[in-house]
Every structure is written in C-alpha cells, then in structure tokens.
Amino acid sequence: MYKARASSSAPLRAYKGDPDNPELLPPQHPLAKLCQRPNPNQSWREFQQAMTIFLNLTGDAFAYLDRKGALAGVPSALYILNPARVYIVPDATKRGVIGYVYVPEGRAMADGIPFLPRDIMHVKLANPNDRLDGLGYGLSPLSAAARSADLDNIITEFLHTFFERGAVNTGVLTFDMPLDDTSLARIRTRWAKIYGGYKRWGEHNIGVLDQGGKYQAIQMPFKEMGFEVQDERNESRILGPFGVPPILIGSRSGLLHCLPADAMISTLL
Numbered sequence: 001m002y003k004a005r006a007s008s009s010a011p012l013r014a015y016k017g018d019p020d021n022p023e024l025l026p027p028q029h030p031l032a033k034l035c036q037r038p039n040p041n042q043s044w045r046e047f048q049q050a051m052t053i054f055l056n057l058t059g060d061a062f063a064y065l066d067r068k069g070a071l072a073g074v075p076s077a078l079y080i081l082n083p084a085r086v087y088i089v090p091d092a093t094k095r096g097v098i099g100y101v102y103v104p105e106g107r108a109m110a111d112g113i114p115f116l117p118r119d120i121m122h123v124k125l126a127n128p129n130d131r132l133d134g135l136g137y138g139l140s141p142l143s144a145a146a147r148s149a150d151l152d153n154i155i156t157e158f159l160h161t162f163f164e165r166g167a168v169n170t171g172v173l174t175f176d177m178p179l180d181d182t183s184l185a186r187i188r189t190r191w192a193k194i195y196g197g198y199k200r201w202g203e204h205n206i207g208v209l210d211q212g213g214k215y216q217a218i219q220m221p222f223k224e225m226g227f228e229v230q231d232e233r234n235e236s237r238i239l240g241p242f243g244v245p246p247i248l249i250g251s252r253s254g255l256l257h258c259l260p261a262d263a264m265i266s267t268l269l
Contacts, residue, residue, distance in 0.1 A: 051063065054080070060138045090136070097136075144240075
C-alpha cells in the first residue's frame, strides 16, 4: 500500500508532439479523458493503485483496452483484470503469445473470455524462469520473501495461541507421590481452569501447588526466544524484495537503525 499510494500520487497527463518538446493535450481530448478516468468505475488514482498492488503481489498486472467507441485511435476505457484469472496462451513455437483468456469468478475454463494481444496491457516483473522469454508471467516479490513471511506468521500464531490458552510457557507439574489417572485428570483440569488464558492473569497471577508439587518450565522464556531479532530479520527480508526501506513505513527495524539527522548529514559530508 505504501508503494500504491506513492505511485498514484502523481497524476497521469496526456501530451502530444516531440518527447523533448511535449505539448499538453486539452482536457476534452479523448486521451486526456482516458488518463483522468480510465473507466466509469475508477478514477486514475484508484486504477493505478489497483495495478500497483496486483503487480507487487503477483508479479503481473493486466488491463483490457476497450476499443468500442474509440476516438482518434484512443481506447474508450481501460479495465483491470485479476491476474489470478488471466491465462496466457502461447503459440506453437512457445516463443510468442497468440492471446489471453480471462475466466471470471464462477465460470469454467471453457467459458473464459478470449482476448487478442493488442487488447491486453500486460505489465510484469522480471522472471528468470519465464519459458516465453519475457512474454509470459512475471515473478512475485513474495516468492523471495515467502519463507520469512511464513516464519512471521508462525511466530504470530504461536503468540496468539499462548495468550489464548496459557498463562505461562509450556511446563510440567511434578509431585513427590504417585498419582492415579483420576488425580492426574483433576490436576490438569484445575490448573487449566484457574491459570489458563491471559484473562485470568489478573485474578490468579501466582500459581499454588499443594502436596509437595513443583512446576518446571520446559520451554525457553520469551526473553531467550529473541522475538525482537526475528521481527527485525523478517521485516528486512520481506521489505527487501519490494524495494521499500523499513524507515519509510515506520517499522521497528527502520526506527531502531535510523541515523539521527545530524549524524546522517555528517555521514554524507
């Protein structure tokens, strides 16, 4: 979203003439109207944001050029196509593209809508494994950040489960006397009922065991798990493929390692 907001902040303008001496087209020109509002449902800002998001999440951004009612060779509208529903149709040599097929939600592949290459705008990120030599699908930045994103999700899930189900790290209760199955079940139930879950921390923040019972933690405490280091590592490894410095979005790693203004100036000098 940071990249989407940044890229859409600059309005798109229509010009004519030599690139070195461009002349701004009047607002009523078909191309100027198309730049201002690509289709009846979206402004240029909304269109550009959606294209940027699709490009960064999937590596591809597709737009259909509607040429019905075109004036001066300018398409009448541009419509975004969900990359997850667009299929590239290569030619027999696997060196070119003969068209695209768009399968709307709820339709079978056989009911897809075919498009000619001239009617599809395909923006993609470089993909070293592209079998069509640059004409196929792009590579999502998430491919490089997938492992770090998975790790971050696992840590978040662990913390959620911890706060939801337990008040302390995993441990064992030991007693200096033999216990039968009934007693074991009763102890487990009572301990979970009294001390299980973060909502009971304020009521019973101190565990009490009778009959020579002892509690022994069998898992590293949070301080030794190094969540701060993992968070910084995950942030850097996820933001790297997207090309967004951590400080720009106010992430923890960016704020911790940001140089003060005077130190930054002295470094530049």
